[in-house]
Amino acid sequence: MTGPDALGLPDGAAPRFESLQTVRDGLRDVGYLADESISGVVYLADRLSKPVLVEGPAGTGKTQLAKSVADLTGSRLIRLQCYEGLDESKALYEWNYRKQLLRIQAGEHGKGELEGPSWKELEEDIFSEDFLLTRPLLEAIRATEPVVLLVDEVDRVELETEALLLEILSEYQVSIPELGTVRAAQLPMVFLTSNNTRELSEALKRRCLYLHIDYPDLDREREIVRANCARPPRCPRRSTGRARSCCSACRPSTPPAPKRRCTSC
């Protein structure tokens, strides 16, 4: 089993939740209605230090679950939005080539009469922290404060990127040839969501706890709408599609013009 000890991470990280009920009540307090299976999986993910793979149709609260867990635990939410073509340089890190080039040029122009920096000095300089662009996965690994990592719509990425994710989620470390190995200081809570547009690899599934969220029944849907109405008004586009049409109480006084893009959320 993978846990902080097995990964060589500093132990002693207290569990985030005392009990299953704490998860359920806490999520309710931040406006998310979790049933038994949702709160159970979140609780176990914390205890077992495992990522959660959340599958289900669009609009059933998969992304919101990760956001709400971040709210509940007072963690920073780091989101990796997946899309076709997402690669290591956008998911993990890349070097800031423009800045590196400028540094090289500045070295050449600035030397004047004097001897400029040697290539070795320059190389050490341009492959240092100052020239590194961190992307969500590396950011989550390097974070020292509590973090929830959301890998959203993972079914959109190609197999190679999925393999990269698997590697990161197994080791919680990243090897940057020029800088060395970066190890996680703490285990973030990780949520991967999938709309099931393609089958994910068995290896990735085995690495995660699995949660399927289906469309709610009518009573639950009413509850979700009420929970969303009880909070300060938010953009109606952010509530579930079916729910929106069934609740006259939460219809805004001035409905947004049809087909107009929402800029507030």
Ligand SMILES: Nc1ncnc2c1ncn2[C@@H]1O[C@H](COP(=O)(O)OP(=O)(O)O)[C@@H](O)[C@H]1O
């Ligand atoms: N269980 C729930 N509790 C509270 N709100 C929910 C719940 N499920 C869905 N919602 C509402 O539906 C909206 C859409 O959910 P979202 O997480 O974006 O769906 P998905 O990621 O599954 O497509 C959320 O912003 C939230 O307002």
Ligand SMILES: [Mg+2]
């Ligand atoms: Mg989503």
